[in-house]
Amino acid sequence: MATTDKLKICLATAELAPLAKTGGLADVSAALSAYLHAEGHDVRVLMPFYSQIKRENLDIQPVRNLQKLTINVGPWDVECSIDMTTLPANGLPVFLLRCPALYDRPGIYSSETDEHLRFILLSRAAFEMCQRMRFAPDILHCNDWHTALMPLFLRTIYSWDKLFAGTRTVMTIHNIGYQGIFGAHIVGDLSLYGGEHFLHQDDLARGRINFLKTGILLADVLTTVSPTYAREIQSPEYGMGLDGYLRARSDALFGILNGVDYGEWNPETDTLIPKNFTRRDLSGKAVCKLELMRELGLAGGADQPVIGFVSRLVGQKGIDLMVRALPRLLARRNFSLALLGSGEPHFELFFQSLQRAARSRVGFFRGYNNKLAHWIEAGSDMFMMPSAYEPCGLNQMYSLKYGTVPIVRETGGLADSVQQIDRAAATGTGILFRDYDEAGLDWAISRALDLYEDRPLWRKIMANGMAMDFSWKQQGAQYVKLYRYLSGS
Numbered sequence: 460m461a462t463t464d465k466l467k468i469c470l471a472t473a474e475l476a477p478l479a480k481t482g483g484l485a486d487v488s489a490a491l492s493a494y495l496h497a498e499g500h501d502v503r504v505l506m507p508f509y510s511q512i513k514r515e516n517l518d519i520q521p522v523r524n525l526q527k528l529t530i531n532v533g534p535w536d537v538e539c540s541i542d543m544t545t546l547p548a549n550g551l552p553v554f555l556l557r558c559p560a561l562y563d564r565p566g567i568y569s570s571e572t573d574e575h576l577r578f579i580l581l582s583r584a585a586f587e588m589c590q591r592m593r594f595a596p597d598i599l600h601c602n603d604w605h606t607a608l609m610p611l612f613l614r615t616i617y618s619w620d621k622l623f624a625g626t627r628t629v630m631t632i633h634n635i636g637y638q639g640i641f642g643a644h645i646v647g648d649l650s651l652y653g654g655e656h657f658l659h660q661d662d663l664a665r666g667r668i669n670f671l672k673t674g675i676l677l678a679d680v681l682t683t684v685s686p687t688y689a690r691e692i693q694s695p696e697y698g699m700g701l702d703g704y705l706r707a708r709s710d711a712l713f714g715i716l717n718g719v720d721y722g723e724w725n726p727e728t729d730t731l732i733p734k735n736f737t738r739r740d741l742s743g744k745a746v747c748k749l750e751l752m753r754e755l756g757l758a759g760g761a762d763q764p765v766i767g768f769v770s771r772l773v774g775q776k777g778i779d780l781m782v783r784a785l786p787r788l789l790a791r792r793n794f795s796l797a798l799l800g801s802g803e804p805h806f807e808l809f810f811q812s813l814q815r816a817a818r819s820r821v822g823f824f825r826g827y828n829n830k831l832a833h834w835i836e837a838g839s840d841m842f843m844m845p846s847a848y849e850p851c852g853l854n855q856m857y858s859l860k861y862g863t864v865p866i867v868r869e870t871g872g873l874a875d876s877v878q879q880i881d882r883a884a885a886t887g888t889g890i891l892f893r894d895y896d897e898a899g900l901d902w903a904i905s906r907a908l909d910l911y912e913d914r915p916l917w918r919k920i921m922a923n924g925m926a927m928d929f930s931w932k933q934q935g936a937q938y939v940k941l942y943r944y945l946s947g948s
């Protein structure tokens with residue numbers, strides 16, 4: 460194949476923005492696929508047709524030949540169909556795997572006993588879809604534990620099919636904290652019929668199967684979402700038990716920083732925020748700030764520093780540091796907080812109690828709210844992400860574009876996308892702290908508040924961040940290069 464030839468890619472994912480999203484996996488699956496589609500590659504994206512997907516503004520059509528399929532998943536004959544839609548924002552065609560028995564659930568993920576089946580079916584359906592469309596993919600791209608068994612299925616269930624003779628597998632690790640570990644009693648549901656030797660035998664002997672580990676062992680190439688995280692996960696501190704396997708495959712492990720979909724996250728064109736603004740005219744940002752403060756009931760005027768935070772409320776995100784640092788900082792310094800998120804109940808309770816203690820300075824919205832996420836990016840002066848680990852992180856990159864200075868821990872993609880401010884040289888884009896402790900976060904927020912007082916410097920720092928470009932044009936090209944290297948084209 461000549462390098463001008465277009466690639467054929469099948470990408471399977473549990474989340475895809477804006478259809479179904481709990482975090483960055485959705486943004487990245489959508490934006491990378493949209494980039495590949497726009498570049499003329501033939502990318503077939505498959506995701507579950509969750510009952511949560513809002514159908515109002517979508518034209519969803521059943522795909523001929525892909526209706527009423529029966530897929531044998533172990534002892535189960537699972538009935539499913541594949542429909543198709545096109546994303547209005549970017550024209551990306553998306554295939555939706557319809558199986559109400561498995562995907563009509565209150566949330567995208569569940570803790571029910573058939574959770575493994577939901578994603579085994581997704582992975583299997585990707586192959587069945589290719590077969591029925593006579594689509595011979597150069598690349599099967601799987602994402603996180605949900606679709607990490609695809610390389611296993613390629614070597615076992617579908618190894619007979621010449622359609623896949625030239626197919627290579629890429630597995631992207633978005634987050635090693637979620638591995639998909641199930642009891643070995645589900646081994647029958649993998650339908651391997653003799654291919655069980657591909658599984659990690661010690662795990663099996665201990666009575667479990669780890670989906671992500673299986674992908675790490677069997678995918679042709681592994682990627683993760685930043686160069687620093689690619690290094691970190693090879694260490695015991697960050698590897699969550701998989702570091703040894705990743706070190707063994709370090710030649711096949713690549714760190715590619717995520718990009719940003721500036722079609723959605725750009726203060727010049729954002730249709731969700733109160734007023735647009737640019738690097739040269741920040742007057743709209745002042746409007747956004749006052750509107751945000753009004754919306755959240757925060758007191759004070761344009762000079763009151765506002766720190767934003769938008770996140771899944773889970774251990775990864777460094778909320779335990781906030782629990783220790785924020786009450787004292789609020790007592791000592793003058794600033795306000797704009798907080799958005801939901802997750803572990805004890806973290807939600809902490810933010811609620813913080814808000815009760817200082818209503819005029821702490822605004823907290825519990826839940827998922829895309830519009831408010833945009834408002835917080837646009838209206839805050841600073842954005843904090845004190846993560847214990849952060850494979851890439853998207854909000855710090857959104858913040859940079861909105862002139863909202865990130866305060867981040869120096870880890871993963873945060874370390875790769877934010878540059879420490881040098882006060883004398885007026886360079887840098889944010890504040891980074893290294894040690895994962897309360898003193899680190901306290902230092903970083905205090906420093907941000909001090910620098911904020913120096914308005915000319917602050918404006919320069921904002922401008923530095925707004926000039927950064929994390930668009931998929933650059934990041935997407937790295938994936939294409941990798942695909943080509945793999946497929947020998």
Ligand code: ADP
Pocket residue numbers: 481482483484486769770771799800801826827828829832851852853854855
């Ligand atoms: P992660 O994938 O670990 O959750 P990222 O920073 O990569 O972290 O991506 C998080 C994405 O989810 C961002 O687009 C962020 O705006 C969005 N998000 C997280 N929590 C919420 C929420 N409560 N409401 C709206 N958007 C949210």
Ligand code: GLC
Pocket residue numbers: 482483484487633634684717849850851852853872
């Ligand atoms: C994960 C990570 C986050 C990353 C996202 C998209 O959920 O926690 O850091 O940005 O996936 O790759």
